[in-house]
Amino acid sequence: MEVDNKVKTEEVESVKTQKKSYSQNNKIATITNTDLETLQKRQKAKEITVKTVTYVFLIFFAFITIFPFYWMIISSLKTDTEYRLVIPTFFPHEFCWGNYAEALQVEGFWRALINTLGVAVVSTLLSIVITILAAYAFARLKFRGRDTLFAVLLMTMMIPGELFTITNYATVSTLGWKNSYQVLIVPFLVSVFYIYLLRQNFKQIPDELYYAAKVDGASDFKYLLKVMIPLAMPSIISITILKMMGAWNSYIWCQLVNDDKNFWLISVWLRNSSFVSAADRAASSTGNTNYPIQMAACVIVSTPLFLVFLFFRKYIIRGVSRSGTKG
Amino acid sequence: MEAKHQWKGWIFLAPALILMAVFTFYPFFKTIGITFLNGYNPLKATNQTFEFGIQNFIDAFNYPKFTSCLYNTIIVTIVTVPISTMLALLISVALNSIRPLQKILQTIFFLPYVTNTIAIGMVFAVMFSVIGTPSRFTTVGVINTIFGTKINWINISMIGGSNASHFTRMFVLCVYIIWNALPFKIMILLGALQSVNKQYYDAAKIDCATKAKTFWRITVPMLSPMIAYVLITGFIGSFKEYTASVAVFGNDLNSIDMNTMVGFIYNQIALAEFGRAAAGALILFAIILVFTMFSRWVGSKKVHY
Structure with missing residues (x-):
C-alpha cells in the first residue's frame, strides 16, 4: 500500500483500484508492485508529453492568429523608409505617430465615418423594432397560417442574397435611390x-405571465413592452451588436449602389482610397502608396470592433453560438 | 376574441412582411423570371422585346471570365472548408483539455471574428507583398523574410519581373479565408464540447479507453451535429466568397483571374447585364441547394442523435 500516497492524478485512480484487487491475491501482489510503478511512471510521462504537445500546438496557432494584428500595428508605426527596408524590422526603430494623423486626413475619412455610424444606428434601431414586433407575433399571437408563414420565412434563409440583389438593384435604381442613405438601410431591415x-x-x-397580464387588463403592446422585452434583453443586445458590426463591415452592396464618395461607408473608403503621404501628394499628383499610412487606416477601422468585442464578448458569443442550436 | 387575435397578428407582422414582400419575395420570383427572359432589362420601363429561353445561361457560360470565376470558387471551397473545419476541431478539443491559459488563448482565437474583412485582407496583402524590382527588392515582405524565400506571391508585376502566378495568389487567398473562418468554427465547436455530458468521459476512463479511442468514439459522435452544421455553413459561405478576394487583391479581380461567382454576379449587375447576372445567381443557388440537400441526407444517416 506504500504506493497510495504517491497516487494523485485521476488517471492513476483506475490503476489504484486494480492494484487493490491484485493485493488481495497475495501471490501476485509482489510482482505487480514493481510493474505498477513503471506503469505509473510511463503514464505520467505520457501525460506530460500530451500536455506539452497540446500547449505547443495551441500557442503556435495562437501566434499565427495574432500575427496579422501585430504586423498591422507595428507597420502603422514605422516610417516609410523603415517600411521599405529589404529585410523588414519586427519592431519599429522609431515610432511614427504622424501616420495616424495623415490617415485621418485622407480625403473622405470623416464623411465615411459619420455615414457608417449614422447608417449603423438608424438601421439597427429600425431593425430591432421590426424584429421584436415580428418575433412577438410568431411567438405569442395566434392567427391562421402563422406556422406556415414562419416556415416560408425560414426557407428564405437558404436562398443566397445575390438572387435578391439583382432585382433589388433594379428596384432602387427605379426609385432613384442610388447614391443615398436609404439604399444602405431599407433593403436590409428585415433579418429572418x-x-x-x-x-x-x-x-x-411562460404563457402564465401572458394570461396574468391579460387578467390585469394589459394590452398586447403593453405586455410586450413591460414583460417580454426586459426578459429577452440579452438576445436583443446580441442582435444590436451583430447588426452594428454588420453595418461597420458591409462592403459589396455599398460599392455597387453608391459611386458618389459622399455616401461611402468606411470599408469602401478603406479599399478605394489611395494612401499617399502629404509630402508625396504635394510633390506629384500620383504618389507611391505609403503603406504605413494605409496600415494606420486599417488600425483605425479595426479598433472600434475590438473595443466592442472586449466589452460585449459575452453577447457576441451568445448570438453566434445560438445560431448553432438545433430546432 | 378569435377574430381580434387574427387581426393583431398581421398588424405586428406588417412592417416585416411589407419589406420582405418588396426586397425578398418579389426579387426571388422576378430574378428567376429575368433568368429565362433573354434581352429583358428591368431598368427600362416599357416596350421591350424579349423572348423566353435559356440564352442567358449560354451567354453566362460563354462569358470569358465565367469559367475562371466558377473554378476559383470551387477551389476555394474544396481547399478551405475541410482544412478550416479540421483545424477548428483540433484547436477546440485542445482548448477544452487545458486549464491554465485557457481563457486567454480562447480570446486570441476568437479575435479574427470581429475584424473588418477589408482591413485585415489589406494587411495580408502587405505581409505577402514584394516591392521593387527582381534584381533589387525594396522589401520582400515579412512572409518571405520569415521563410527565407523571395517569391512574388500576389503582386501584379515587379518592374522587369513576371506577374505572381495564379497558384500563389490562390494560396494567399486560401490562407486568409481559413484564418478568417476559424474563429466562428472554434466558437461553435468549443461551445458544443463544453456541453458534452462529462459522464461519458468518466465511463470511458473506467473502461481504460485510450485518448484516441475516447476522441473518435465519444467526442466526434457527440459533436457530429455541430460538425455537420459548421461544414454546411462553411460550404455555403465559401461558395459566396468575394469580399476576401477584393480585400487582398483590390477591385479589379478579372484582370488577374481571381474573381469568384459572387464577383461575377456583381460585375454583371454593374454592367447592366441582368440576364447574365441572374443566370449566375441561379447557378449559385442551385449549387448551394443541391449541396444543402445532399448534406441533410448524409446528416440524417451519419450524424449521431
Whole structure:
C-alpha cells in the first residue's frame, strides 16, 4: 500500500483500484508492485508529453492568429523608409505617430465615418423594432397560417442574397435611390435569422405571465413592452451588436449602389482610397502608396470592433453560438 | 376574441412582411423570371422585346471570365472548408483539455471574428507583398523574410519581373479565408464540447479507453451535429466568397483571374447585364441547394442523435 500516497492524478485512480484487487491475491501482489510503478511512471510521462504537445500546438496557432494584428500595428508605426527596408524590422526603430494623423486626413475619412455610424444606428434601431414586433407575433399571437408563414420565412434563409440583389438593384435604381442613405438601410431591415433568434427567446417566457397580464387588463403592446422585452434583453443586445458590426463591415452592396464618395461607408473608403503621404501628394499628383499610412487606416477601422468585442464578448458569443442550436 | 387575435397578428407582422414582400419575395420570383427572359432589362420601363429561353445561361457560360470565376470558387471551397473545419476541431478539443491559459488563448482565437474583412485582407496583402524590382527588392515582405524565400506571391508585376502566378495568389487567398473562418468554427465547436455530458468521459476512463479511442468514439459522435452544421455553413459561405478576394487583391479581380461567382454576379449587375447576372445567381443557388440537400441526407444517416 506504500504506493497510495504517491497516487494523485485521476488517471492513476483506475490503476489504484486494480492494484487493490491484485493485493488481495497475495501471490501476485509482489510482482505487480514493481510493474505498477513503471506503469505509473510511463503514464505520467505520457501525460506530460500530451500536455506539452497540446500547449505547443495551441500557442503556435495562437501566434499565427495574432500575427496579422501585430504586423498591422507595428507597420502603422514605422516610417516609410523603415517600411521599405529589404529585410523588414519586427519592431519599429522609431515610432511614427504622424501616420495616424495623415490617415485621418485622407480625403473622405470623416464623411465615411459619420455615414457608417449614422447608417449603423438608424438601421439597427429600425431593425430591432421590426424584429421584436415580428418575433412577438410568431411567438405569442395566434392567427391562421402563422406556422406556415414562419416556415416560408425560414426557407428564405437558404436562398443566397445575390438572387435578391439583382432585382433589388433594379428596384432602387427605379426609385432613384442610388447614391443615398436609404439604399444602405431599407433593403436590409428585415433579418429572418434575428426574428428566429428572438422568437425562440420569447417562446421560453411562460404563457402564465401572458394570461396574468391579460387578467390585469394589459394590452398586447403593453405586455410586450413591460414583460417580454426586459426578459429577452440579452438576445436583443446580441442582435444590436451583430447588426452594428454588420453595418461597420458591409462592403459589396455599398460599392455597387453608391459611386458618389459622399455616401461611402468606411470599408469602401478603406479599399478605394489611395494612401499617399502629404509630402508625396504635394510633390506629384500620383504618389507611391505609403503603406504605413494605409496600415494606420486599417488600425483605425479595426479598433472600434475590438473595443466592442472586449466589452460585449459575452453577447457576441451568445448570438453566434445560438445560431448553432438545433430546432 | 378569435377574430381580434387574427387581426393583431398581421398588424405586428406588417412592417416585416411589407419589406420582405418588396426586397425578398418579389426579387426571388422576378430574378428567376429575368433568368429565362433573354434581352429583358428591368431598368427600362416599357416596350421591350424579349423572348423566353435559356440564352442567358449560354451567354453566362460563354462569358470569358465565367469559367475562371466558377473554378476559383470551387477551389476555394474544396481547399478551405475541410482544412478550416479540421483545424477548428483540433484547436477546440485542445482548448477544452487545458486549464491554465485557457481563457486567454480562447480570446486570441476568437479575435479574427470581429475584424473588418477589408482591413485585415489589406494587411495580408502587405505581409505577402514584394516591392521593387527582381534584381533589387525594396522589401520582400515579412512572409518571405520569415521563410527565407523571395517569391512574388500576389503582386501584379515587379518592374522587369513576371506577374505572381495564379497558384500563389490562390494560396494567399486560401490562407486568409481559413484564418478568417476559424474563429466562428472554434466558437461553435468549443461551445458544443463544453456541453458534452462529462459522464461519458468518466465511463470511458473506467473502461481504460485510450485518448484516441475516447476522441473518435465519444467526442466526434457527440459533436457530429455541430460538425455537420459548421461544414454546411462553411460550404455555403465559401461558395459566396468575394469580399476576401477584393480585400487582398483590390477591385479589379478579372484582370488577374481571381474573381469568384459572387464577383461575377456583381460585375454583371454593374454592367447592366441582368440576364447574365441572374443566370449566375441561379447557378449559385442551385449549387448551394443541391449541396444543402445532399448534406441533410448524409446528416440524417451519419450524424449521431
